[in-house]
Amino acid sequence: MAVRIIYFAWVREKIGRPEESIELPAHVRTVADLISYLKSCGAEYQNAFQRDDLVRVAVDQIHVKPTTEIVDAREVAFFPPVTGG
Amino acid sequence: MAVRIIYFAWVREKIGRPEESIELPAHVRTVADLISYLKSCGAEYQNAFQRDDLVRVAVDQIHVKPTTEIVDAREVAFFPPVTGG
Amino acid sequence: MAVRIDTVDFNIANEIKKLTANRSDIGAIVTFTGTVRGATKSGPLASMTLEHYPGMTERELSTIELEAKKRWPLTECAIVHRVGTLLPGENIVLVITASTHRHAAFEAAEFLMDYLKTRAPFWKKETLRDGTAAWVDAREVDETAIARWQTT
Amino acid sequence: MAVRIDTVDFNIANEIKKLTANRSDIGAIVTFTGTVRGATKSGPLASMTLEHYPGMTERELSTIELEAKKRWPLTECAIVHRVGTLLPGENIVLVITASTHRHAAFEAAEFLMDYLKTRAPFWKKETLRDGTAAWVDAREVDETAIARWQTT
Numbered sequence: 001m002a003v004r005i006i007y008f009a010w011v012r013e014k015i016g017r018p019e020e021s022i023e024l025p026a027h028v029r030t031v032a033d034l035i036s037y038l039k040s041c042g043a044e045y046q047n048a049f050q051r052d053d054l055v056r057v058a059v060d061q062i063h064v065k066p067t068t069e070i071v072d073a074r075e076v077a078f079f080p081p082v083t084g085g
Numbered sequence: 086m087a088v089r090i091i092y093f094a095w096v097r098e099k100i101g102r103p104e105e106s107i108e109l110p111a112h113v114r115t116v117a118d119l120i121s122y123l124k125s126c127g128a129e130y131q132n133a134f135q136r137d138d139l140v141r142v143a144v145d146q147i148h149v150k151p152t153t154e155i156v157d158a159r160e161v162a163f164f165p166p167v168t169g170g
Numbered sequence: 171m172a173v174r175i176d177t178v179d180f181n182i183a184n185e186i187k188k189l190t191a192n193r194s195d196i197g198a199i200v201t202f203t204g205t206v207r208g209a210t211k212s213g214p215l216a217s218m219t220l221e222h223y224p225g226m227t228e229r230e231l232s233t234i235e236l237e238a239k240k241r242w243p244l245t246e247c248a249i250v251h252r253v254g255t256l257l258p259g260e261n262i263v264l265v266i267t268a269s270t271h272r273h274a275a276f277e278a279a280e281f282l283m284d285y286l287k288t289r290a291p292f293w294k295k296e297t298l299r300d301g302t303a304a305w306v307d308a309r310e311v312d313e314t315a316i317a318r319w320q321t322t
Numbered sequence: 323m324a325v326r327i328d329t330v331d332f333n334i335a336n337e338i339k340k341l342t343a344n345r346s347d348i349g350a351i352v353t354f355t356g357t358v359r360g361a362t363k364s365g366p367l368a369s370m371t372l373e374h375y376p377g378m379t380e381r382e383l384s385t386i387e388l389e390a391k392k393r394w395p396l397t398e399c400a401i402v403h404r405v406g407t408l409l410p411g412e413n414i415v416l417v418i419t420a421s422t423h424r425h426a427a428f429e430a431a432e433f434l435m436d437y438l439k440t441r442a443p444f445w446k447k448e449t450l451r452d453g454t455a456a457w458v459d460a461r462e463v464d465e466t467a468i469a470r471w472q473t474t
Contacts, residue, residue: 008375009445010457061378063441077375077443081460084372084403084444085356085415085435093223094293095305146226148289162223162291166308169220169251169292170204170263170283183335186355194360194367194410200431201353202424203338208346215346258346272354272435273467279352280428315425 003070005038007048008079011055014048024070031057032066034076048078056081088155090123092133093164096140099133109155116142117151119161133163141166172248173231175222180250180264189246189268196245198272200279202265208258214299220253220262223291227251234285238267241281242274249282251292284315324400325383327374332402332416341398341420348397350424352431354417360410366451372405372414375443379403386437390419393433394426401434403444436467 006019028037035052038045049055056063058077059070070076091104113122120137123130134140141148143162144155155161172189182201190196206218231249238247246268256262265282269275287309294306324341334353342348358370383401390399398420408414417434421427446458 006375008443009373009447058375058378058443061375061381077378079375079443080445080457082440082443083446083458083460084374084442085439091223093291094221094295143223143226143291146223146229162226164223164291165293165305167288167291168294168306168308169222169290170287181335182338182353183333186334190357190411192411194358196357196411197359199353199355199357201334201351201355202428203351203353204424205342205348205351206346207349207422259342259344259348270359272356273432276354276428276432280425283424 001071003073004075005034006075006077008077010080011048011078015044029069029071030066031059031064031068031070031076034070035066054080086156088158089160090119091160091162093162095165096133096163100129114154114156115151116144116149116153116155116161119155120151139165173228173235174248174250175224175227176250176252177254179252179261182264182266185248185250185264185266189248189266193245195270196268197270198275199266199268200272200275201267202263202279202283203261204263204283206256206258206260206262210296210298212296212298212302212304215258216297216299216301217255217257218262219255219295219297220251221293221295222251222253226291230290231286234282234289237285238278238282242267242269242278243271244269244274244278247278247282249286251286251290253292281319284312284319287312288316325380325387326400326402327376327379328402328404329406331404331413334416334418337400337402337416337418341400341418345397347422348420349422350427351418351420352424352427353419354415354431354435355413356415356435358408358410358412358414362448362450364448364450364454364456367410368449368451368453369407369409370414371407371447371449372403373445373447374403374405378443382442383438386434386441389437390430390434394419394421394430395423396421396426396430399430399434401438403438403442405444433471436464436471439464440468 002021007015059073087106092100144158248266250264267275267278297303400418402416419427419430449455
């Protein structure tokens with residue numbers, strides 16, 4: 001299943017692109033699984049997720065925790081804690 | 086000594102004029118004395134000060150209590166509790 | 171610091187501009203606008219007439235502003251209060267506070283309004299659509315609102 | 323209810339007019355405006371660039387507004403947030419709340435700002451006058467500010 005992955009702010013800058021479509025391996029079931037999988041895909045992901053406690057995630061535009069399942073997700077976004085207002 | 090007495094809102098309407106200059110008798114030393122004295126001066130004052138707990142007072146444009154001395158006052162104002170804003 | 175009593179309406183954007191033009195040290199601006207409501211306990215309102223005590227009003231508002239500036243780190247604040255006869259929906263009062271911190275700006279604006287409502291010598295008279303007119307009674311709740319600032 | 327993301331500036335007086343034109347049931351209007359400060363911890367600012375998550379932003383702001391309307395008797399509220407590159411002194415965000423009660427309008431505006439700062443997907447990048455650029459860190463104090471609404 002292909003999922004749209006979106007990056008914002010310094011997560012985007014470290015990964016080097018604003019978004020991509022990724023075919024998820026069957027063992028990737030949660031947000032935490034996805035982060036582990038991405039870290040195995042290259043240095044830019046290892047760099048972006050080096051301190052994964054600093055990275056926030058939204059699944060289908062809703063704030064979620066690392067334990068959230070993503071098997072039915074269309075869109076997963078990674079970003080730093082928000083700083084608007 | 087002549088003091089300028091000013092009235093606002095329904096106090097003004099009950100007394101029938103916005104202000105007047107009054108020569109204070111020597112025994113009038115406090116706000117409370119002044120109210121008693123005015124009440125002896127006519128029905129309009131008795132009407133306005135009938136419930137003197139509803140009347141507020143300022144001496145020289147500063148909120149004061151009935152016990153405040155007015156022997157050196159230039160201006161005494163009587164009015165209902167404020168309702169601005 | 172700025173205090174103004176006016177018979178004509180104010181424009182909030184212009185009033186803010188007066189305080190903040192060419193400044194970049196602010197960060198947070200809070201405004202409160204009080205407007206004339208068309209419904210009263212006694213029936214629909216035709217107009218509201220505001221009377222004040224010239225001289226004392228400016229003195230009280232300046233004292234209230236000074237007190238706010240003592241309590242919170244405000245870069246600017248302003249109060250504009252209208253007098254005369256106003257129609258339903260019209261602006262009555264404007265309070266502006268500016269600070270580097272949003273909580274300071276919020277608290278100071280609320281403080282200014284609470285004090286203004288219990289200290290500043292303004293009186294409102296309501297004229298209803300049926301022609302009857304009555305002075306507005308002071309509200310107990312405004313005295314309660316001000317009490318909280320006296321314990322801090 | 324109104325939520326808008328915009329690259330151009332807003333005029334507070336016009337935004338209030340949109341919410342309150344031809345209405346006489348309001349009484350109290352509170353606005354909060356956030357502006358770009360010219361000084362940062364690291365030195366003087368050249369510009370601030372705001373990025374957001376289109377789609378999720380509107381969804382989060384609408385959720386926050388709905389929550390405010392559930393908690394307080396608001397007649398109206400609105401949020402305008404700018405994105406793109408802004409200069410020191412420029413407006414970033416506007417929150418407007420309207421109610422018959424001033425305390426409701428004040429509290430709701432503060433609530434909206436506290437939630438917006440911790441939930442709405444915006445990110446700020448500061449470019450200093452010396453040419454260096456850095457993403458702004460989330461502030462611990464904003465998390466503390468939001469906590470108080472969760473106990474009420």
